[in-house]
Amino acid sequence: MESLSPEGAPGHSHQEEASVxxxxxxxxxxxxxxxxxxxxxxxxxxxxxxxxxxxxxxxxxxxxxxxxxxxxxxxxxxxxxxxxxxxxxxxxxxxxxxxxxxxxxxxxxxxxxxxxxxxxxxxxxxxxxxxxxxxxxxxxxxxxxxPENLITNNILVARELSCLDVSLNRVGSAAMASGEDEEELELELVLKGSYEDTQASVLGTASAFIFHYPKAQDTELNGTLKRSRSNGWNLDTSAGHLTVPLRSLATGKKVTMDFPATNAPGVRLQLRADCCPKELAVRLGCGPCPQEEAFLSRRKQVVAKALKRALQLDRDLQEDEVPVVGIMAEGGGARAMISLYGHLVALQKLGLLDCVTYFSGISGSTWTMAHLYGDPEWSQRDLQGPISHARKHLAKSLLRAFSPECLASYWQTLKQRAEQGHSTSVADLWGLVLESKLHGQVMEQKLSEQRATLERGQNPLPLYLSLNVKENSLDTLHFKEWVEFSPYEVGFLKYGGFIPPELFGSEFFMGRLMKQLPESQICFLEGIWSNIFSVNLTDTWYELTSGETWKQYIEGRKQNSEKQPPASWGTSSCVEASWLQPGTALAQALKGILTGRPLHQRSANFLHGLQLHRDYRVQKDFSTWAEGQVDSNPSQLTPQAPQLCLVDAAYFINSSCPSMFRPGRRVDLILSFNYSQSSPFEALQQAEQYCRGQGLPFPHVELSPEDQCQPKECHLFSDPACPEAPVLLHFPLVNASFRDYSAPGVQRSLAELKAGQVNLTGATSPYILCNMTYTEEDFDSLWQLSDYNVRNSQDTILQALRTVLQHRAPEAKSSRVHV
CATH class of the missing domain: 2.60.40.150 (C2 domain)
Structure with missing residues (x-):
């Protein structure tokens, strides 16, 4: 991987340095x-x-x-x-x-x-x-x-690893007759701080062990010979103990030593410490990977042609003149899934789908995305096929997904998954239920296979978002981290650590791949992206307060952050905050009840073992959620955890905005699709608060009392005083002029008026979040409403495209002159 000098583009790669x-x-x-x-x-x-x-x-x-x-x-x-x-x-x-x-x-x-x-x-x-x-x-x-050779992106640090090979050079009698049962000797080796930690084997059944540990670690290998019965009973007696300081071992040289054991002569160990390869399997860098940058160049050629047609331009656009357009789809279960189909159909009809470069989604929106990206040419085909497929399966009762045949199939699939080495959870079962409900069968599609949809830049780049939370010590309000999934890589926006999707679920240590598992089917990722099962009691309380606690908390944190600049975050020392303090056993038990996640999803942590750079908190790309209290203590952060706990991002903030603002992705125009029944601007306002807390350019979401009361089909937000801020078009899920018009400019006849009465918000609305079964009539009404709302806003969309094209033109001209 190419090194990056301090003067290089921030976040795009790593640095290598030697440090004592x-x-x-x-x-x-x-x-x-x-x-x-x-x-x-x-x-x-x-x-x-x-x-x-x-x-x-x-x-x-x-x-x-x-x-x-x-x-x-x-x-x-x-x-x-x-x-x-x-x-x-x-x-x-x-x-x-x-x-x-x-x-x-x-x-x-x-x-x-x-x-x-x-x-x-x-x-x-x-x-x-x-x-x-x-x-x-x-x-x-x-x-x-x-000095030690380090690899860092100034947020994460990968240190040198060593491999310790331990083999049994010679073994005497490994078992002695004792009564009816044979007495066996078990060798247990412990290297604290290593990836393996503890390994044990009955003498004679295994002859080699390997440990991976930080090279500069000042620790020791401890070995114990234990006596046990062949019937499995442990005698709790030790036949001998061995301690070997690791710093006493010369790299590359074999050391042979007799194990000091009583009544067990002839046990001899051979040790050899070697350096591990320095190349990382984890990419350290906050910006796009090289594959994405290559895709961006290909996609701009497609976008340039689409813009020339849509805007009736009289010349071809140069690559640096092409604006970047992104779709930002909210969550909302099956309601979001159906509505998103309608929005995409409308963009396709208007000839604007090929103008989109990035396509991000969360929760129910990812169900549409995952299905579409099973076809490498999906955006070039008639979308009525995928819509008919979704209509057919959503019309079936969800109970069919719990039939004895389906449950037996799920059990067999989960069993095979466990045999492969993957952890299984309720979220995995949910993913299988979703597949059965939405497709009638478990699909074999994998996320890495979606690269075929990007080979010629023929489709936008799909970006799926989830949140990583604490498994059993904190609520989501106080700790959450964005995790982005794409066909090219999976990783943390906060830390700038990414891996190929083929390796998600495999085991890592200090940035190196330790144990590779088969890539998960995308249904298990859908179970993650819409995982609502990892909540705890504290999270549930916030949900029951309808987000009021969230608003008060963010406002309080915002005021505090204005009073205290980031430089004052971490005093040199502090006593652990009361809400983190374990305290007495009773307090620990109470805390466990409130913050525990009994049904949490389990994924191996690919950042495990990596350490935080001494200046990580002052890095611009180290994105936090304004509170910063947990972020000031590295031991509380994700690299210390062996596993991830991933939840539906819509559970806390119903927006996929972070993908639009990653370093290196300069998005000029965002199409924001809202799928909330009652709060059409809430997630957008939360996204604005989040971005402004990060110092990211985001247009100010100002609404008139009329718009708050009766949202329109499309709202435009921009910030002329901040050229770096994208133009944003927000499309609430509303039934406004659709009541009277079957198509833009085409008024409904008396016979058609009933079709315009789409009940989106009433108590009897069929589009409530928990509904997973739709009549064909309700299904068609929803996607046709979304289709209409976008097509009715054609002039606004085209004007926004002209605006961002004009923004790009001076920069492109300046760039070409400079070159």
């Missing part, structure tokens, strides 16, 4: 005024030290009993990499012999504050009221080791 490691020494001195007591005595306190960027290293002080002023005076050390964000976690526990130890306080400390070679004594205030303090000393010293 340092030795961090931490001395835990004492604490004062800790009035944490159990029922019968004062607290029995100890401190746990952990540095997530030094995986596998976790230290514990001695326990000081019955004291509010414990003195420890214990010293510990970590190897740290200066180019990553090193946040030390100091947790004070109250030891309890009966139940789980309680957490009294937890402190996060950014060790970049410690100057090399200078001893720093730090006093942490453990409570806002004061009086409770912890004293710690820090020292950072440079090591003489060779």
């Amino acid at each position: 490691c340092w030795r961090l020494t931490v001395r835990v001195l004492e604490a004062r005024g800790l009035h944490w007591a159990d029922l019968f005595s004062e607290a029995d306190l100890y401190v746990m030290l952990q540095l997530p960027t030094a995986p596998g290293m976790k230290f514990k002080t001695k326990t000081v009993t019955n004291s509010s002023h414990p003195v420890w005076n214990e010293t510990f050390s970590f190897l740290i990499q200066s180019q990553v964000k090193n946040i030390l976690e100091l947790t004070i526990y109250d030891e309890d012999l009966i139940k789980k130890d309680d957490i009294c306080f937890k402190v996060f400390y950014d060790v970049s504050e410690v100057l090399p070679g200078k001893l720093l004594r730090k006093t942490f205030l453990l409570s806002p009221q004061g009086g409770e303090e912890l004293d710690v000393e820090f020292l950072v010293e440079k090591l003489s080791d060779p």
Whole structure:
């Protein structure tokens, strides 16, 4: 992969750099005024030290009993990499012999504050009221080791990996007769902080192990020989223990050692540490991948011809003059699916579908997209075929998808999926139910196969969006991250980490592919894109308040962010916020009930093991949701998690806007299709708040009281004072002039008036979100209404295209002159 200099285009690729490691020494001195007591005595306190960027290293002080002023005076050390964000976690526990130890306080400390070679004594205030303090000393010293080679996009950092091969060179007697059962020896190897962590095998059944771990890791391999019965009973006796410091192993050289075991002679291990290939399977870069950039060039040729016809231009457009148009489709279940068909039909009739470059959607909109992109020529064909297919299957009862035959088929498919190594969940079952409902069978289509629809630039690039949330510790309000799926790659907009769709679901560590699994069928991705099963009780409360909490929260955060600039986010140290604090066992249980996601979707985290760059928070492309509280602590962020928890993006914000504003995608005109029954502008206004919070150019959504009361078929929003902001055409789901006109300019006859009475918002409306069964009449009324609304706005669309074409023209001329 081509390296990028700091002066290069931001976010498009990675940098490679060499950086030395340092030795961090931490001395835990004492604490004062800790009035944490159990029922019968004062607290029995100890401190746990952990540095997530030094995986596998976790230290514990001695326990000081019955004291509010414990003195420890214990010293510990970590190897740290200066180019990553090193946040030390100091947790004070109250030891309890009966139940789980309680957490009294937890402190996060950014060790970049410690100057090399200078001893720093730090006093942490453990409570806002004061009086409770912890004293710690820090020292950072440079090591003489060779520098470590890093790969980074200034948000994520991939560090060097080593492979440790462990083989049994010679084994003596592996079993001894003992009564009726044979006694066996099991070898267990543990390398904390490695991808594998723990591996075990009965001697004689396996002869080799491999571990992948950060090369600069200051940890050790621990081996234990355990005695067990062949009937499966563990005797809980150890025949021997071995500890090997990894830094004592020379790269590329074999080391042979006898295992120090009693009553088990002849066990010999051979170890060899080697460097792993530095090439990454994860692409680090926030901008488009090379395949997308090549597609963009091909697509512009198609768009240029379509614009020349639609706008009746008297000359051909040069590539740099061609404006980029994107579709932004909201969610809304089957209602969104049907309406989107109508919008696409209208664009095709107007000759404008070929003017679109990007096509993004969430939730129910993705059902339409996934079906259409099964045909490489879909936008060039009559869409009545896909519409008839959808009408036929939506007319069937959803209960048919739960017939005994279907359930047996689902079970067999999920069983095969599990055998392939994939995790299975309710979201996977939902994906199969959707396939059965929408298509009558499970389709074999895969996301990577949709590249065939883009080979000649013949269709817009499809972009499917989901949200990654916390599995069981936070609600969606406080933590959510955009994940984008396209035929070229799947990845996080926030971190700039992407993989090919063929590898989604496979296992990664530090950017390298560890275990490749077969690519998932697209039905399982549809189960993710419209996954409504990973909600928790706190999320449900927000939903029941009809979004009012969301609005109040965003407004509060917006005001706070205006008062506090980003530079003041992270003080050098902080005590964990009360809503993050685990606290007592009772508090942990309550928190688990409120934030747990019992039906969460499981996908292997392809960012697992990657670390955060020391300057990640000040990077323009590191996109957060304004609150920033979780984002200020790397240990709370996704690279630390082994699995992803992906939900329907429409559950929290019903917009696919982030795909339109990715670095490198300069979209000039957005066609925003709304599928809400009652809030035609809410998602658009939320999208504006989100984008403005990121510093992204977004037209201001200003509405007159009349428009709020009675939306029109099309609303145009632009910002002449901000040329970088796209022009936006918003199409609410409304029944306005369609009541009186069967086609633009064609008034309905008396016999046709009934067809114009489409009930979109009433209590008896057939288009409610949970409805998955439509009569053919209701189906046709909805897509024809959407078709009409776009065609009735033809003049507005053409004028918007002329406007963005004029915006492009001066820039294109300047660019050609410069060249």
